[in-house]
Amino acid sequence: TQLLEQSPQFLSIQEGENLTVYCNSSSVFSSLQWYRQExxxxxxxxxxxxxxxxxxxxxxxxxxxxxxxxxxSLHITAAQPGDTGLYLCAGAPLLAAGNKLTFGGGTRVLVKP
Amino acid sequence: EPEVTQTPSHQVTQMGQEVILRCVPISNHLYFYWYRQILGQKVEFLVSFYNNEISEKSEIFDDQFSVERPDGSNFTLKIRSTKLEDSAMYFCASSRGDLSSGANVLTFGAGSRLTVL
Incomplete structure (x- = not known):
């Protein structure tokens, strides 16, 4: 099973600050997608x-x-309150017969005004 | 913009009851998927479906689960005898399945929240 680890799990910053979210695995992926979930x-x-x-x-x-x-990695410059949300990375394994995606656990971002 | 639609948005059921969750994938998409997300946990793959058959399934997708494409537009997930631990948000997704953009891009529905009492 190919796992994706996201860090940090939670990030709280002030409006205008920068932030970086990381998505790591020991496995190789054919592609990687970033999603945002409300x-x-x-x-x-x-x-x-x-x-x-x-x-x-x-x-x-x-x-x-x-x-x-x-x-x-996902880097947000000069974050705004509208950037608040759950950010998910998802990887497509190299050998996935059914085209499935493996998701990371998500990073919850809170941007305070 | 084309979207994946799911019904119902929320279903409450008693343990042991059968539940059917419905999805209308994007019309020109060929691959269909069900994922679930237990509250506070990861989005987990359940099953993928292509050419009227299951192409891959996870360990979660046991004999209690089944999928069907009963007509040209709907894609359903059936849970035969629900358990408390089946309570989750269930997401349907679809994709074209081609790699012309370099990757198989999934479009997700808004989800169906299942609560098992």
Whole structure:
């Protein structure tokens, strides 16, 4: 079973500060996706990274896939209260017959005004 | 934007009862999935379904669970005899299954909350 560990589990910062969320595994993934989940709703895709070393930017969010495709990070610059939510990473195992995703445990981010 | 729809949004049932959760995947998607999330825990894979059969299932997906695509639009998850520990949020997802974008991208529904008493 390929596991994804996210850290930290919870992060509370002031508006305007930067934050980084990490997603780590001992296994290689063919791709890694970041989702955001609001209470009572399903995960909503933010970005997919595929190539080792790849960096993608989505406004103030920067996503990086590790060179070995075992880890990823999400960096938020100048966080705003609207960034508050649960951030989930999910990896596609190299050999997944059913195209399943393995999820990390999530990082709950609270941005205080 | 196309979305995955799930019904009911919340179901309360007695232990031992059968429950059917329904999903309408995105119309041109070929892969369908069920995931569950117990309160405060990880999103866990249950089963994936392709070409009218299960393509992969987890250890959680035991004989009490079954999936079906009864027609061209619905995808259902049945729990035959619910247990207290089945209480969770159940998410349906679908994907095109192709790797043209480099990855198989899943679109999730809003979930069905199941409470077993």
């Amino acid at each position: 209470p009572g709703e399903g995960p909503v895709l933010l970005v997919t990274v595929v190539t080792g070393g790849e960096v993608k930017k989505l406004k103030r969010l920067t996503f990086q896939f590790g060179d070995a495709r075992k880890d990823s």
